[in-house]
């Protein structure tokens with residue numbers, strides 16, 4: 234069962250104490266009480282408004298506190314009564330969808346976004362973050378390859394500490410809460426490095442002797458995902474690290490060459 238591919242290595246790594254090294258939580262897409270509390274805690278700490286009614290959602294949208302998910306060439310919104318979300322959540326959807334479209338050749342489908350408290354679903358928890366506009370639900374892709382890519386990518390981004398993603402089964406979807414402050418910083422850092430100026434990259438590294446960043450390998454990483462995440466080629470990473478094979482071990486530090 235494919236689901237086990239994600240869960241089992243994490244349990245193994247945790248048993249070996251590997252994940253404790255950099256203090257991150259074990260990354261899985263299994264929903265849990267802890268994950269619900271983490272999302273809710275973030276929403277509370279960031280002082281997000283939990284909208285109670287559809288009217289509240291619409292007036293927040295009119296005031297620009299929520300933005301509309303309009304869909305584009307990379308994603309569409311299906312069945313969502315209130316296709317609004319926080320601006321950072323929409324940015325997440327747009328970025329993820331662009332990559333998804335590249336990888337899979339199909340649009341990402343968003344099935345839910347802001348859901349006022351008056352529209353609580355039968356199986357949703359009281360601490361759902363949907364009323365805050367922080368979360369979106371993404372339909373599970375039918376094609377195995379696309380599903381695998383989406384799972385892995387959500388795990389990768391979750392590993393950066395900027396979202397919390399869970400895989401839900403009734404109906405099958407991914408629930409993703411995007412932490413506004415953290416995700417905002419994450420995107421800002423990336424667009425800065427996206428401009429790829431040598432001067433700014435050595436300034437950013439704040440006096441380190443080389444302008445090159447290092448990265449600690451996490452569970453689920455491959456050279457390919459790391460390369461993609463940092464916008465460099467696999468070949469360049471191998472070259473910068475003098476690697477002959479593509480094998481990685483969790484916790485290993487590798488140099489990320491500048492582009």
Ligand SMILES: [Zn+2]
Nearest residue numbers: 368369370408
């Ligand atoms: Zn959800």
